[in-house]
Each structure stands twice: as structure tokens, then as C-alpha cells.
Amino acid sequence: MKFTGRNVFVDPTATIGKDVRIGDNTTIYPNVQIGDRTVIANDCVIGEPLSDYYTNSSYSQPKTIIGSDCLIRSHTVIYSSTTIGSHFSCGHRVTIRESASFGNHCRIGTMSDIQGDCSVGSYVWLHSNVHIGQQSRIGDFVFIYPFVVLTNDPYPPSSELIGVEIEAFAQISTGARLMPGITVHEHALVGANALVTKDVTSFSCVVGNPARHVKDVREIKFKDGATAYPWPLRFERGMPWEGIGFERWKLQRQDQ
Amino acid sequence: MKFTGRNVFVDPTATIGKDVRIGDNTTIYPNVQIGDRTVIANDCVIGEPLSDYYTNSSYSQPKTIIGSDCLIRSHTVIYSSTTIGSHFSCGHRVTIRESASFGNHCRIGTMSDIQGDCSVGSYVWLHSNVHIGQQSRIGDFVFIYPFVVLTNDPYPPSSELIGVEIEAFAQISTGARLMPGITVHEHALVGANALVTKDVTSFSCVVGNPARHVKDVREIKFKDGATAYPWPLRFERGMPWEGIGFERWKLQRQDQ
Amino acid sequence: MKFTGRNVFVDPTATIGKDVRIGDNTTIYPNVQIGDRTVIANDCVIGEPLSDYYTNSSYSQPKTIIGSDCLIRSHTVIYSSTTIGSHFSCGHRVTIRESASFGNHCRIGTMSDIQGDCSVGSYVWLHSNVHIGQQSRIGDFVFIYPFVVLTNDPYPPSSELIGVEIEAFAQISTGARLMPGITVHEHALVGANALVTKDVTSFSCVVGNPARHVKDVREIKFKDGATAYPWPLRFERGMPWEGIGFERWKLQRQDQ
Known part of the structure; x- marks a missing residue:
């Protein structure tokens, strides 16, 4: 069905x-x-040259690295100089700009917009239309929902x-906006449409505009009546603790 | 001008x-x-195979049905197993995932993102960049404006x-977010940027974060000084009561 | 690297x-x-025909004008009848519909959605995913950030x-929504996620839902402790006062 080679171009210097x-x-x-x-x-473009290419005749194209076992869906653009780990998958029309780095097992939704100069850990799931500004740093096992923006310009x-x-x-819910320089600490939950103007402490749930702590x-x-959080105790699909449970997985990690 | 057949691929099993x-x-x-x-x-992809295709060598491709008199604009992706009625039109770069069903006469704006496993009635207009989560159900004559999200994950x-x-x-205005499991009843109007955390009754106008009833x-x-709602009494363009009026159309329907 | 002419189509009536x-x-x-x-x-489409083309056999294609020294990134669609000045640059998957006009030196971010029948001045920077409704008018030196919507339908x-x-x-910050008919006056600053329901006076900073004046x-x-605004006194990159300063540039302009 697919992969008949119709109108495919692969540069001879690419390593496949x-x-x-x-x-196609x-x-x-x-x-x-x-x-x-x-x-x-x-309909993808992989290794999109940096802006410099269009104006500088001595432009030199940096390496673009995409790991093994990835699935990049249609109409996606990934810039040169970006590095993506293994088992990455993404939706349609994703943009990943220059000097971005992704760990392994990340999932990025349709039309997400990764602005470059940022780092993303492993097992991070971004839903559709997430906007990651330059200079963002995202740890492992973070989930971000549609239309969230990580901003970066304070003035x-x-x-x-x-x-x-x-x-x-x-966890950052749909439509939340995070102001420049904010840190959201481990296991925090930011509510839908929240405007986060200061740091969020570990295990805090914040909501509103501006966002305020409402509960642990x-x-x-x-x-x-069952406890929903910390979420790794009940959600395993696609996570490294799938089948063994989070607590046992943590112990195994400590043993190593 | 268009439709010269340049680099077009149509699978022999497709029924055109x-x-x-x-x-092109x-x-x-x-x-x-x-x-x-x-x-x-x-630059469209119609009948995009399900995820299973990439990993399962015995994958069988379900039917994709697109009705008559439709207009699908450029860079749109429609998945296999989805059904779309007649007189559908959509903007550019629309994504419609698997097992979605649309009635007739729907209009979907540029970059709208229909996540699949959902049902949409007839004469539904989604503006640009509307995000319809899985398991959503949308009745007839619903209008949804840009950057609205129908969420679906309660925890x-x-x-x-x-x-x-x-x-x-x-009517769901720009930037509103609807929490999982919410029902918005007939003729309700959800204000811009509202965060809807509970059901909205018929004819209710709700605004704010969280959304509250402000008036009928x-x-x-x-x-x-003229009355603006119910809107079908004054808006007819593209609707089945165009030219005859809503009240008369309703009577004709009852007669049938 | 690029520009090998692979699968490129240029109509003979185009003036290049x-x-x-x-x-490609x-x-x-x-x-x-x-x-x-x-x-x-x-993967761009330039001079996309108007809707009329699909149904009217006597359709006549209006002119599309793109100035000199522009950079249009991949998967962008620009409609026929639109005019774009010189030194324009845009990100990926931008949509610019019919009868839009742009001055010179504009920058438009990835996936921005310009609905047509609108006018944009010079040196305007729209970030990613900005939605400009029909009938919008944007002056010179305006900055608009991701997921902002300029609405236009009052009822x-x-x-x-x-x-x-x-x-x-x-300046219009991330996620702000501007209601139909609103004017935002010179040097105003609209906060992130603000819902702007009435005019914003010059030099006013407004925040919240609904947006309220919080300071000059x-x-x-x-x-x-240094003063951040008016911003042209400290930000010069890409602006016509780059290298000479805003005050001197203003004086030079008055002299002309």
C-alpha cells in the first residue's frame, strides 16, 4: 500500500x-x-536546513538524528541539528525546529510545534497542538495536553x-499557559486554561487565571473513592513499569 | 488549472x-x-491506514467513505474507517482520524483535528483549529469556533x-474548553475562553473560568433591540430552512 | 540541496x-x-483559487502578488487575490486566504491562519498559530503571540x-481573545489568556477574563529597575530603527 517509492527523495549523504x-x-x-x-x-521534510541556508552560500548542514523504531506521520517537518531518540512517534504536521533533543519513547500529537533549542526527556507525551517555546526543559514522564503553551519572553x-x-x-492540562521562567515541579497537575504565573510545587494542583493552588x-x-494520584500507580500503558507496576519498577531501578 | 493529474496516486481498489x-x-x-x-x-492523503498497518503484516484496510458533492481542501488527511456524508467541505490541513462519522452538509475549518471514535451530525460547522476528542457526540446544527477543545480524560x-x-x-465560542463527560444542551451558548466544568442547560449562556450561567x-x-436567539430565526445561510424560514421548515418536517 | 526542481509546477502565466x-x-x-x-x-500552493473556481466554469483567477526577498516555508497555502510586500517571511503550513494585504518586513509563524479580507501593516510579527479573522486591521510594528484569536462575529x-x-x-500575548469590533490602541499590552471585551486605551496593560486595566x-x-516600555526604546532587532535607535529614527522620519 504505502512505501512504493513514489516521488521520494533521499539525499545520498543520508544514513538510512x-x-x-x-x-510518498x-x-x-x-x-x-x-x-x-x-x-x-x-509528504514529510526531514533535515530541513536552518535559516542560514537560504542566505549563506557557505552554509554547512548539521546532522539530524532520528532513532530506531520511530513513526513519523505525514506532513511533518524536522529541522537539521535536532536529535530524536528511539521509539518516538508523532502525529501529522508536527514541526520540530533546530537544536531540539528528545529522549526515547516520546509521543507527539498532530500539529505540535516544537520551537527548537529545547530538551525533552523520555516517555514524554505531548497531545495535539502543544507549543514548546525555545529554551524549554521537560523532564521524563511528562504529559501535556492540547493548546498548551510554554512561553519564554518575559518582556x-x-x-x-x-x-x-x-x-x-x-501533567499540564488543555489550554494552560506557562509564563517565562516558571518551574512546574514533580507530580504537579496544572488545570485546563490555567495561567501559571509562578512556580508550582511538587504534587500541587493549580487552576484559574492566575493559577492558584487548590489541593494536593x-x-x-x-x-x-480510590486515589487517582500519583498517576503512575494506576497508569501503565506504554510506560516502562507496564506489567510490573511502578513501585516494583522503582525498586528495580534503584538496584541497578 | 488544477486537476491535471500531476503526481496523483489512486489505488485500483478505490471507487471513484x-x-x-x-x-496534484x-x-x-x-x-x-x-x-x-x-x-x-x-497534497491530501485519503484512507490513511490505521496504526496497526505499520506493525501488523496481516493488516486489513477498512473502508473509507466520502459522500457526493464534497470539497476537501489541500494537505488534509482522512483516515481509513471514517464515514463522511454528502456536501461536506473542509479547509486546509484538516485531520480526521479513524471511526469518525459525519452527517451531511458539514463544514470543517482549516487545521481542525478530529480525533476519531466520534460522531458529528448534519449541518455542523466547525471553524479553524477545533479539537474534537475521542468519544465526542455532536448533534445537528452545532457551531464551534477556533481553538475550542472537547476533552475526554477525567483523570x-x-x-x-x-x-x-x-x-x-x-454554539461554542472561541477558546472554550469542555471538560470530560459534560453535556451542552440545545440552544446553549458557551462564551469565549470559558472553562465548562458542568452541564449547560438548554438556552443557557455561560461564561468565565469556571463557566457560570449569566443569562438566558x-x-x-x-x-x-431585536432578539438575537434562538439563532435559526435569523440565520439561514446554508441551512435547510434557507428561503422558507425556520418555523415553516419545522412545520414541514413535522408533516413528514 | 534544495531547489532541484523535483515535481515543481509553475503556471506559464506566473511572473517569476x-x-x-x-x-520540491x-x-x-x-x-x-x-x-x-x-x-x-x-510542498506549497501559491495562488490557491477562490472557492468559486470549484463550481463556476467561467471563473477568472485574480492576481496574487508576493514581493521581493521573501521566504515562504514549506506546506504554506496562499490564496489568489492576496498581496504580500517585500521581506516577508513565514513559518510552515501558514494559510493566507483571499483579499489579504500585508505590508513589508512582516514575519508570520508556523500554522498561522489569516482568514482573508484583512489588512496587516509593515514590521508586524505574528508568532505560531495566530488566528486573524476576516475584517481585521492591524497597524505597523504589532506583535501577536501564539493562539491569539481576532474574532469578528458579535452574535x-x-x-x-x-x-x-x-x-x-x-502587543497581544499568548492565548488572548479579542471580541468583535474591539480596538486595541497604540502601545497597549494585552496579557496572556486575556478575554478582551472592550477597547484598550493607549499604553494600557490589561489582563484577565474579562480583561481589566492593571497598569500603564x-x-x-x-x-x-529599568523601564521596559515603550518597547521600541530597547528592542531593535529587525526594526527600521536598528542601529540608530527609535528616537532618532522618528526624527529622521519627521524630516522626510
Whole structure:
């Protein structure tokens, strides 16, 4: 069905792993390295040159690295100089700009917009249309929902950008906006449409505009009275503790 | 001008109606059925295979059905197993995932993101960049404006999704977010940037974060003092009561 | 690297300036005029025909004008009848619909959605995913950040649209929504996620839902106590006063 090679361009300097499949109309530019078994779907541009390319005749194209076992869906653009780990998957029309780094097992939703000069850990799930500003740092096991923005300009317009930091296990709900330089600490939960203007402490649930602490996430109960957070105790799908449980997984890690 | 057949691929198992036109660079995958006179513009992917295709060598591609007299604009992706009625039109870069169903005469704006496993009635207009989560149910004659999100995860992250229901004639303004499991009843009006955390009763206008009832929509007046709602009494363009009026149309329907 | 002419279509009636470069898979429709040294990247559609084209066999394609020294990034769609000045640059997947006009030196972010029938001045920077409704008027030196919406329908749904006006030097932060017919006056600053329901006076900083005046922007200080606004006194990058300063530039302009 797919992968018939129709109108596919792969630059001869690209390094393509074993059993890689590339969809129709896709363009792979120089110095791209793609790991084994990765799928790049239709109409993508991988290794998009930096802005400098358009104006500087002595431009030199940096390496673009995409790990093994990834799935890049259609119409996605990934810039040169970016590094993506293994088992990454993304939706359609994702943009990942220059000097971004992703760990392993990340999932990025349709139309998410990663502005570059940022770092993202492993097992991070961004839903559709998440906007990650430059200088953002995102830890492992973070979930971010649609239309969230990690801003970075404290006095717009300015050239001094101060990114947002989101620590491991935090959850940022739909439509929340995080002001420049904010840190959201481990296991915090930011509510939908919240405007986060100061740091959020570990395990804090904040809501509103401006966002205020309303409770400890460990007080949030399901309708049947069971405890909903910390979420790794009940959610395992796609996580490294799948099948063994979070507590046992933590112990195994400590043993290593 | 368009429709010269440049770099178009149509799978031999696709069923293409009379006078269908297909734009440059577009890909039509197996088991797609397209009704008469429908236009698929440039750079689209129709019948995108389900995720299973990439990993399962015995994958079987479900049917994709697009009705007659539709207009699908460029860079749109429609997944296999989805069904779209007649007279559908959409903007650019729309994503419609698997197992979605649309009635007739729907209009979907540029970059709207329909997550699949959802049902949409007839004469529904979604503006640009509307996000419809899985398990959503939308009635007839609903209008939704840019950057609205119908969420579905009550305790993120979880795998038990509870969709939003929007009943006929409701209006959801720009940037509103609807929490999982909420029902917005007939003729309600949700204000811009509202965060809707509980059901909205028929004819209620709600605003704010969290959203609160501020008035009955039938109290909303134009500057000249005329009544603005229920809106079908004054807005006819593209609606089935165009030319005859809403009240007469309702009577005709009852007679049938 | 780029610009090898792979699967590029340029209509013979298009007027292409000197040293123009056109990326792979891009389509240039009739009556498009492109200025010298402009770059159109991959997978774009320039001169997209108006809706009328699909149904009217006597359709006549209006002119599309793109100035010199522009950079249009990949997957962008620009409609016929739109005019864009020189030194324009845009991100990926931008949509610019019919009868839009842009001055010179504008920068438009990835996935921004310009609905047409609107006018934008010079040196306007729109970040990613900005939504400009029909009938909007934007002055010179305006900055607008992600997911901002300029609305236009005072009684949805209706056909009588009343656009937003944004005067020179104003700043509209992430996620703000501006109600139909609002004017934001010179040098105003609209806060993140604000819902602007009435006019904003010059130099006013407004925040919240609904937005309220909190201070004069000239009272906003950097951490070191220096004054942050009016911003042209401290931000010069890409502006016509770069290298000479805003005050001197203003004097030079008055002399002319």
C-alpha cells in the first residue's frame, strides 16, 4: 500500500537504517541519520536546513538524528541539528525546529510545534497542538495536553528568552499557559486554561487565571473513592513499569 | 488549472464517483469510496491506514467513505474507517482520524483535528483549529469556533475516556474548553475562553473560568433591540430552512 | 540541496522574478507574481483559487502578488487575490486566504491562519498559530503571540462580521481573545489568556477574563529597575530603527 517509492527523495549523504520505510513525496535532506525500522510517512521534510541556508552560500548542514523504531506521520517537518531518540512517534504536521533533543519513547500529537533549542526527556507525551517555546526543559514522564503553551519572553518583544522547566511526572492540562521562567515541579497537575504565573510545587494542583493552588493531587479521588494520584500507580500503558507496576519498577531501578 | 493529474496516486481498489476531481500530489489509498462530483484538492492523503498497518503484516484496510458533492481542501488527511456524508467541505490541513462519522452538509475549518471514535451530525460547522476528542457526540446544527477543545480524560493520564456531548443548535465560542463527560444542551451558548466544568442547560449562556450561567440566550438583544436567539430565526445561510424560514421548515418536517 | 526542481509546477502565466528559488513539490497557479530573490520552499500552493473556481466554469483567477526577498516555508497555502510586500517571511503550513494585504518586513509563524479580507501593516510579527479573522486591521510594528484569536462575529452565527483593529506598537500575548469590533490602541499590552471585551486605551496593560486595566505599560520595570516600555526604546532587532535607535529614527522620519 504505502512505501512504493513514489516521488521520494533521499539525499545520498543520508544514513538510512535497516528496514526503514519512507512514504510518498517525502524529502530527506543531507546529513540525516535514521535508525533501523523507523517509518517516515508521506509528504514529510526531514533535515530541513536552518535559516542560514537560504542566505549563506557557505552554509554547512548539521546532522539530524532520528532513532530506531520511530513513526513519523505525514506532513511533518524536522529541522537539521535536532536529535530524536528511539521509539518516538508523532502525529501529522508536527514541526520540530533546530537544536531540539528528545529522549526515547516520546509521543507527539498532530500539529505540535516544537520551537527548537529545547530538551525533552523520555516517555514524554505531548497531545495535539502543544507549543514548546525555545529554551524549554521537560523532564521524563511528562504529559501535556492540547493548546498548551510554554512561553519564554518575559518582556515582549525581547531577545532574552527564559524557558519554562517542567519536572518529571507533571501533567499540564488543555489550554494552560506557562509564563517565562516558571518551574512546574514533580507530580504537579496544572488545570485546563490555567495561567501559571509562578512556580508550582511538587504534587500541587493549580487552576484559574492566575493559577492558584487548590489541593494536593494526592487528595484527588475517583468517583469510587480510590486515589487517582500519583498517576503512575494506576497508569501503565506504554510506560516502562507496564506489567510490573511502578513501585516494583522503582525498586528495580534503584538496584541497578 | 488544477486537476491535471500531476503526481496523483489512486489505488485500483478505490471507487471513484462521476466527475470527481483530484488535485496534484494527492494519494488515495485502498478501499476508499468517493461520491459523485466531490473534489479532493492538492497534497491530501485519503484512507490513511490505521496504526496497526505499520506493525501488523496481516493488516486489513477498512473502508473509507466520502459522500457526493464534497470539497476537501489541500494537505488534509482522512483516515481509513471514517464515514463522511454528502456536501461536506473542509479547509486546509484538516485531520480526521479513524471511526469518525459525519452527517451531511458539514463544514470543517482549516487545521481542525478530529480525533476519531466520534460522531458529528448534519449541518455542523466547525471553524479553524477545533479539537474534537475521542468519544465526542455532536448533534445537528452545532457551531464551534477556533481553538475550542472537547476533552475526554477525567483523570489524566488515563485510558478510560468520557466524551463530551453537544446537542443540536448549541454554539461554542472561541477558546472554550469542555471538560470530560459534560453535556451542552440545545440552544446553549458557551462564551469565549470559558472553562465548562458542568452541564449547560438548554438556552443557557455561560461564561468565565469556571463557566457560570449569566443569562438566558433569549434575553440577548442586538443593538437595535431585536432578539438575537434562538439563532435559526435569523440565520439561514446554508441551512435547510434557507428561503422558507425556520418555523415553516419545522412545520414541514413535522408533516413528514 | 534544495531547489532541484523535483515535481515543481509553475503556471506559464506566473511572473517569476530574478533569482527566485522554488522548492520540491510546490505548485504555483496562474496569475501569481513573485518578486526577485524570493524563496518558496517545499510542498506549497501559491495562488490557491477562490472557492468559486470549484463550481463556476467561467471563473477568472485574480492576481496574487508576493514581493521581493521573501521566504515562504514549506506546506504554506496562499490564496489568489492576496498581496504580500517585500521581506516577508513565514513559518510552515501558514494559510493566507483571499483579499489579504500585508505590508513589508512582516514575519508570520508556523500554522498561522489569516482568514482573508484583512489588512496587516509593515514590521508586524505574528508568532505560531495566530488566528486573524476576516475584517481585521492591524497597524505597523504589532506583535501577536501564539493562539491569539481576532474574532469578528458579535452574535454567532451571523453573516455581519465586525473585525478587530490593532493599532501600531501594540502587543497581544499568548492565548488572548479579542471580541468583535474591539480596538486595541497604540502601545497597549494585552496579557496572556486575556478575554478582551472592550477597547484598550493607549499604553494600557490589561489582563484577565474579562480583561481589566492593571497598569500603564510605562510602569513595567525589568528586575534591575529599568523601564521596559515603550518597547521600541530597547528592542531593535529587525526594526527600521536598528542601529540608530527609535528616537532618532522618528526624527529622521519627521524630516522626510
